[in-house]
Amino acid sequence: MRMIVTFWGVRGSAPSPGRLTCRYGGNTSCVSVEAGDRVLVLDAGTGIIPLGETLAASGKEVFILLSHLHADHLMGFPFFEPLYCAAERLHLLSYEKDGRPWSLMNLLDGFHFPVEASELTVQPHRVETDPLGFLRTQGFEVRRHPVNHPGGAFGYRVSRGGRTLVFVPDNELDPPGAATVDFAELAAFCRDADVLIHDAQYLPSDLPMKWGWGHSTLGRACALAAAARVKHFVPFHHDPCRSDAALDAMQAEAREALAPEGIACTFAYEGLRIEL
């Protein structure tokens, strides 16, 4: 069965609405992977809000998986419509933090949001043990790898029907301290993917001020795509300060670098849809 990958939020760190960012979009991290009546949602940034509007009455089973717990990857969840009208089809895959499962339902605590979890008419299904094993029973073969990000984060490799997508929204390829994952190890994890979605937030001019903030330069992310021999590279987690015109220029630079390698490159934008 084919996977349909749709981008709902492509921005990193903070939402960035406005006329200078409206083409690529200002919502934060959220990508859906649809296969028949099942939808795997990667991250719950503000992009999950428009996704929720399309899923609420769809009758599809929805599975939410998180790369990590920074706010830009969670903040849309309390406004996710299926939570209030289709929770019986909503499966929340716990994020493992210090050996303990953490659930998005923790956001509905009465402090961060006015509605408390206990007030919901139907509770979503919390998958607290072996979330990736549970996804396997739903037809999504998912592997994960810890990556370089302050506080920790995971990258995911999702396969279905012989096609593969790798999602690494936040990762610093060359961190200042000891690396959780080195370049060659990550390239092996991404090897031969049909689509690689990887953090490419920075330009060399953003460093050294932001060295250690947990994100990669476009140049190094392109080098990873080339080393891993992926087919299509989708730079992701755009800086909130980056205008559409600046992203156009970065995309042109990346395409020029990757064309000799035979790798297609599309800078992630809201509404981008890739069929695998």
Ligand SMILES: [Zn+2]
């Ligand atoms: Zn982020």
